Amino acid sequence: MHPAFSVIFFTVTSGLGYGLMTLMVIAYLTGFGGVTEQSALIAGVAALVFITLGLLSSTLHLANPKNAIRAFSRFRTSWLSREGVFAVLFYPFALMFLFCIWKISTGEHEMGMGGIVAGIIAAILAMVTIFSTGMIYACLKTIRQWNTALTPANYMTLGLMLGALFLAAIQATAETLTLAMALIAFAGVMKLMYYAWIAEPAGSTINSATGFTNDKVRILEPGHTADTFLNHEFGHTVLPSKSFMLRSLVFILGFIIPFILVMMGKENMILIYAAVISAYAGILVERWLFFAEARHVVNLYHGAQRT
Amino acid sequence: MKLGLVIDLDVCVGCHACAVACKQWNTSGTTGALSDYEPYGKQPSGVWFNRVRNFEVGDYPNNKTINFPMSCMHCEDAACVTVCPTGASYKREEDGVVLVDQDKCMGCNYCSWACPYGARELDKVSGTMKKCTLCIDRIYDQELAPEDRQPSCVITCPAHARHFGDFEDPNSNVSTLVRERGGRALMPELGYNPTNKYLPPRVARPVPTDDVKMDLVSKVKNWVNKAISK
Numbered sequence: 001m002h003p004a005f006s007v008i009f010f011t012v013t014s015g016l017g018y019g020l021m022t023l024m025v026i027a028y029l030t031g032f033g034g035v036t037e038q039s040a041l042i043a044g045v046a047a048l049v050f051i052t053l054g055l056l057s058s059t060l061h062l063a064n065p066k067n068a069i070r071a072f073s074r075f076r077t078s079w080l081s082r083e084g085v086f087a088v089l090f091y092p093f094a095l096m097f098l099f100c101i102w103k104i105s106t107g108e109h110e111m112g113m114g115g116i117v118a119g120i121i122a123a124i125l126a127m128v129t130i131f132s133t134g135m136i137y138a139c140l141k142t143i144r145q146w147n148t149a150l151t152p153a154n155y156m157t158l159g160l161m162l163g164a165l166f167l168a169a170i171q172a173t174a175e176t177l178t179l180a181m182a183l184i185a186f187a188g189v190m191k192l193m194y195y196a197w198i199a200e201p202a203g204s205t206i207n208s209a210t211g212f213t214n215d216k217v218r219i220l221e222p223g224h225t226a227d228t229f230l231n232h233e234f235g236h237t238v239l240p241s242k243s244f245m246l247r248s249l250v251f252i253l254g255f256i257i258p259f260i261l262v263m264m265g266k267e268n269m270i271l272i273y274a275a276v277i278s279a280y281a282g283i284l285v286e287r288w289l290f291f292a293e294a295r296h297v298v299n300l301y302h303g304a305q306r307t
Numbered sequence: 308m309k310l311g312l313v314i315d316l317d318v319c320v321g322c323h324a325c326a327v328a329c330k331q332w333n334t335s336g337t338t339g340a341l342s343d344y345e346p347y348g349k350q351p352s353g354v355w356f357n358r359v360r361n362f363e364v365g366d367y368p369n370n371k372t373i374n375f376p377m378s379c380m381h382c383e384d385a386a387c388v389t390v391c392p393t394g395a396s397y398k399r400e401e402d403g404v405v406l407v408d409q410d411k412c413m414g415c416n417y418c419s420w421a422c423p424y425g426a427r428e429l430d431k432v433s434g435t436m437k438k439c440t441l442c443i444d445r446i447y448d449q450e451l452a453p454e455d456r457q458p459s460c461v462i463t464c465p466a467h468a469r470h471f472g473d474f475e476d477p478n479s480n481v482s483t484l485v486r487e488r489g490g491r492a493l494m495p496e497l498g499y500n501p502t503n504k505y506l507p508p509r510v511a512r513p514v515p516t517d518d519v520k521m522d523l524v525s526k527v528k529n530w531v532n533k534a535i536s537k
Binding site for chain 2: 001061062063064065066067068070071072073074077078079080081084136139140141142143203204208209210211212215216217218219220221222223224225226227228229230233234296297298301302
């Protein structure tokens with residue numbers, strides 16, 4: 001698949017935002033990690049900025065954005081529509097919760113039932129939105145590398161991992177640092193499972209694509225002389241050597257370096273900031289690979305023997 | 308009704324006439340124009356509803372060239388319609404034709420990801436998704452003679468490799484062909500139940516091309532040819 005930068009930036013950045021918001025709400029309401037009102041406000045505003053930047057970026061890949069408003073209309077069948085609806089529903093609850101915290105920080109109010117409920121709904125909607133983003137890809141039977149429950153699982157764990165790192169960078173306590181390390185380890189294992197899963201050949205072949213299931217089938221001509229929409233959108237391939245190098249980069253930048261930096265960074269905030277940047281860069285590479293390594297079955301009509 | 312096409316892989320000669328006729332009709336049809344990018348440049352490209360590929364099936368001497376035209380299969384369980392967030396993609400209740408409402412499409416490409424057959428192509432000029440309409444603007448046109456109320460590709464095909472009809476009627480031309488010739492769907496394992504069917508080539512003895520034993524007439528001809536060339 002063609003790795004469109006707008007979609008890569010969107011999924012990673014809004015994933016970070018939703019993960020951060022969810023963890024901040026849980027941490028603040030349960031008193032985990034001693035998250036203060038001020039830290040919660042910073043985390044909440046930062047999360048909203050990331051989410052908004054991501055959503056704006058996602059509209060950049062539309063060829064006809066004037067009809068984008070219609071994307072909320074097919075909630076019953078389309079995961080893309082569901083993602084849009086949940087993403088918009090999230091805002092009022094998140095803003096209400098942040099407003100409550102702001103009121104508390106000025107000493108005017110205490111956290112009431114309404115604020116708690118708004119926070120919990122915002123946290124749930126954040127997770128549901130990341131889940132929907134994952135399901136956009138996971139529901140496609142045409143791309144076997146995506147058509148697995150590991151896809152939404154990866155989206156959610158990676159969002160939470162980046163969120164935990166960012167929260168630790170805002171308020172570095174023993175608890176938030178431990179949470180970040182635990183989520184880095186968990187997300188790393190999930191990503192390993194994903195790579196192991198997609199390594200197995202499976203699904204449609206050139207034989208089932210052409211209906212000739214008893215004989216060897218080879219392409220003679222793909223029927224076009226220059227680039228087509230189909231080549232551009234689906235023809236992207238990654239060489240095995242390059243894939244190995246980039247996957248190593250994902251694990252080094254995305255998981256190993258941040259884990260070590262957080263482990264050493266109790267007294268030194270610079271190390272935590274570096275961990276956030278390294279993890280973010282690593283997950284950008286991860287998302288690029290997620291798209292670039294996905295092999296659509298239409299490639300079978302352009303000569304691929306299997307996907 | 309369940310309208311669709313049957314494509315006879317036994318007789319398709321791979322001339323691309325269906326693809327060209329499709330482009331000619333539909334560029335001024337309901338979802339036209341079918342934009343071209345640099346049509347006279349070094350890398351001419353553009354939107355096509357129908358593309359013809361060529362495959363080799365089997366190993367020599369039992370091999371065969373298969374010309375393989377592909378357009379929208381008008382699937383019964385069309386994933387492209389399910390995933391569309393705007394409702395631009397829809398499947399008609401009355402005849403099962405899958406269409407894109409050009410006024411609603413936002414050009415997100417998602418339906419083209421869901422389609423296993425590469426039937427959908429984004430038009431960079433209009434920014435909307437375009438696909439085979441089964442010549443919806445021909446097949447119901449009362450101004451046309453009844454025999455002309457068929458998709459452009461079907462009428463054009465010089466080899467009669469393409470047939471149009473109603474798959475719901477067990478006695479229609481397409482249903483009969485599928486029944487008698489063992490018509491099959493592409494990638495049935497994905498479960499989209501494509502309406503269009505492909506007829507496999509008839510079984511035929513391979514024609515020898517080398518080590519051929521010559522009959523008497525050929526031997527005499529060969530001898531005469533050699534004698535003259537000396």
